[in-house]
Amino acid sequence: MKTSSTAVCLILTCLLGSCEMVDHQVSEQLSGANILVYKTSVTPGYRKFARDVVIDRAAYRDKLHGFWLGQSIANWTGLITEMDKVTAPFYTDEDWGAPDQMAIWGEYVPHADFIDFYFVEKGEPWGADDDTDIEYMYQHLLDQHSTSMLSAEQIRAGWLTHIYSEHDAPLYKKFSYSEPVIENFLWVSNERARILMEQGMLPPATSEPKNNDKHMMIDAQLTTEIFGLFAPGRPDIALRMAQLPIRVSAKFDAEWAAQFYVVMYSLATLVDSEQPLQQQIHWLSEQAREYLPAGSVVADMYDFILQDYLANPNKSDWEQTRDAVYQRYQIAGHANYDYREPFDAAINFAASLISLFYGQGDLVKTIKIGSLAGWDSDNPTATWGGLYGFILGNEKIMQLFAQDNLSDTYWIHRTRRNFPDRTSTQAGEDSFPMMAERGIYIIDRVVQEEMRGAVDLSANQWLIPAQN
Numbered sequence: 001m002k003t004s005s006t007a008v009c010l011i012l013t014c015l016l017g018s019c020e021m022v023d024h025q026v027s028e029q030l031s032g033a034n035i036l037v038y039k040t041s042v043t044p045g046y047r048k049f050a051r052d053v054v055i056d057r058a059a060y061r062d063k064l065h066g067f068w069l070g071q072s073i074a075n076w077t078g079l080i081t082e083m084d085k086v087t088a089p090f091y092t093d094e095d096w097g098a099p100d101q102m103a104i105w106g107e108y109v110p111h112a113d114f115i116d117f118y119f120v121e122k123g124e125p126w127g128a129d130d131d132t133d134i135e136y137m138y139q140h141l142l143d144q145h146s147t148s149m150l151s152a153e154q155i156r157a158g159w160l161t162h163i164y165s166e167h168d169a170p171l172y173k174k175f176s177y178s179e180p181v182i183e184n185f186l187w188v189s190n191e192r193a194r195i196l197m198e199q200g201m202l203p204p205a206t207s208e209p210k211n212n213d214k215h216m217m218i219d220a221q222l223t224t225e226i227f228g229l230f231a232p233g234r235p236d237i238a239l240r241m242a243q244l245p246i247r248v249s250a251k252f253d254a255e256w257a258a259q260f261y262v263v264m265y266s267l268a269t270l271v272d273s274e275q276p277l278q279q280q281i282h283w284l285s286e287q288a289r290e291y292l293p294a295g296s297v298v299a300d301m302y303d304f305i306l307q308d309y310l311a312n313p314n315k316s317d318w319e320q321t322r323d324a325v326y327q328r329y330q331i332a333g334h335a336n337y338d339y340r341e342p343f344d345a346a347i348n349f350a351a352s353l354i355s356l357f358y359g360q361g362d363l364v365k366t367i368k369i370g371s372l373a374g375w376d377s378d379n380p381t382a383t384w385g386g387l388y389g390f391i392l393g394n395e396k397i398m399q400l401f402a403q404d405n406l407s408d409t410y411w412i413h414r415t416r417r418n419f420p421d422r423t424s425t426q427a428g429e430d431s432f433p434m435m436a437e438r439g440i441y442i443i444d445r446v447v448q449e450e451m452r453g454a455v456d457l458s459a460n461q462w463l464i465p466a467q468n
Contacts, residue, residue: 046454051466053233055269057440058460060232062393063269064436067229069406070363070389070397071382072126076118078371078378079129080109086342088326091115091372092319104342110175115371117364119403125411125429130185131382133415134223136435137162138245140419142230143438148446152202152244159197159248162416166191185415188343189214189249190223204247212249217343220250220258222379225386228265229439230446235291236467237450238266253297254345260298261383263288268391278361280391285356300335301350304328309357318358318369325350326374342375352380363388363400394432408432 083103085091100115102108112118120126128136141150141158150158164170164184172183186194192214193206207215227242228235239262246258264284271280285302292299308321330339330347337346351373359366366388370381389397398406412419413428422430447453447462454463 046452046463048454048463049465052453053270053462053464053466055232055462055464056460057455057462059393060269060443060462061436061440062395063390064229064439065394065408065432066389066392066397067226067386068132068389068410068432068435069394069408070392071132071386072410073117073119073389073397073401073406074367074370074385075129075131075378075382076111076120076126077116077367078381080112080115080118081371081377082109083342083376085374087330088323090319090322090326090374093316093368093372095372096368107174117367117401119401120407121405122407122409124407125409125425126407127414128410128412128416129378130187130190130415131222131379132410133185133412134163134190135226136410136412136419136430137416138223139226139435139439139442142442142445146445148230148442148449149241150244152204155244155248156197156202159194161418163194164417165194165198187219188341189217189219189254193219193249203244204251207247207249207251207255209251214343215249215251216254216340216345217249218254218257218345218348218376218379220246220248220254221261221345221349222382223249224258225261225265225383228262228268229390230442231266231450232269232443232462233266233464234451234467235263235266237446238262239291240450241446250345253349256292256296257298257345257349259291260288260349261387263291265387265390268387271391276361277391281356281359281361284387285353297329297335297337297346298349300337301325301329301346302353305350305353306357309354315358315360318354318373321358322351322354322373325354344375348376348380351375351377352383355380356384359384363392363397410435 080100081091083105084101086104096115098115100108100113137158141154145154163186166182166184169182169184171180173180189212192212196206196211201211205211209215224242224245227245228238230241231238239259242262246255250258267284267287271283289302292302305321305325308324312320328334329337329350333339339347352370354373355366355370358369366384367381370384371377398404408431409423410430410432411426411428412430419428421427422434444455447455447464451464453465456463
């Protein structure tokens with residue numbers, strides 16, 4: 001078994017049913033055995049219980065690869081229509097394949113002229129965007145600090161180290177004919193939170209309404225889903241890991257919507273793979289619904305959209321539910337919803353649920369609907385692309401889109417800074433396989449430190465105690 005010099009690898013040495021937690025400092029590798037011996041023993045032995053969830057690490061690695069690929073496809077597809085439609089009349093199914101229309105800020109996107117799926121082939125990297133790059137940063141920080149739980153100080157230092165300010169960001173030229181402008185690829189609540197951190201403030205204070213008047217925006221929903229994958233089958237652990245990252249920029253309904261996605265991601269490893277994918281997705285959403293506070297706007301939205309979908313005899317007519325959501329919440333302010341901006345967490349949460357339910361377990365259909373539904377279309381769409389990508393894995397994602405030459409590299413320095421070079425191609429480039437591998441080592445630590453479970457190297461498995 002090979003180890004990565006850049007990865008933080010916590011492993012249990014399991015012999016004859018006796019396991020010890022160990023740190024990542026390698027002392028030696030026993031000849032002829034798939035066992036790593038480490039310098040420091042941290043905790044006593046582990047005893048397996050009948051309720052333990054057993055997860056194959058190799059299969060999970062492919063799922064993490066699928067997460068990054070699925071998220072990237074959905075992100076860059078959804079970007080084509082981002083903020084094109086935030087009031088009626090909206091896009092419909094008939095607009096798929098049609099020319100992209102101008103966004104509300106008076107610009108087109110530089111990477112596509114038509115509303116269609118966007119792919120990057122081998123030889124070029126997927127570009128980082130705010131739907132993927134802050135999750136990348138959080139994985140890096142967990143790895144860098146050899147921890148399962150990031151502290152407020154570590155989060156602040158990470159943001160200031162890796163995310164440009166609105167003053168020191170490099171010039172960005174959107175089109176060949178554009179005037180270059182300073183662009184730090186940070187907006188609304190995240191932008192305000194970084195300013196506050198630069199002034200010395202720590203999360204969760206950076207999301208308090210008195211400090212951050214953008215705390216109800218979507219930001220946390222697109223930056224924290226990955227914490228669910230770091231705690232497979234244990235949403236209680238996932239939510240603890242994600243708590244401070246979510247509270248960097250979100251509170252109340254924005255916070256609860258982000259938690260909803262974290263729970264779905266965490267439970268994704270427990271779905272019954274023998275069931276149709278639509279049933280798997282429905283089970284995940286219903287489980288996550290239990291975590292939405294009674295009386296919250298996001299809970300009201302979930303219940304309304306689900307019931308409207310179930311009552312609709314035409315399961316292809318997602319536009320009906322989208323238009324009903326627009327009238328009920330954005331126009332009428334039902335459930336005391338106060339629509340402020342098209343970046344609002346709640347209205348985009350609603351759009352994501354429309355695409356999820358009417359997508360009916362079909363990733364291709366889900367991304368189409370998410371891209372056409374309106375508002376901040378790349379963000380909810382990327383969330384489902386990542387979830388489906390994880391459930392299906394890398395190879396199935398490529399099969400679904402009839403692609404066999406998709407890029408598996410990722411350029412984090414498109415938007416962020418000061419990350420290690422992982423490839424020889426260009427500064428700040430990484431690859432999905434390496435990103436997935438480092439994710440596995442983080443989970444090794446979480447399984448042991450937070451779940452009090454075990455890693456069995458001989459079987460390449462995690463032994464995860466069930467949630468009480």
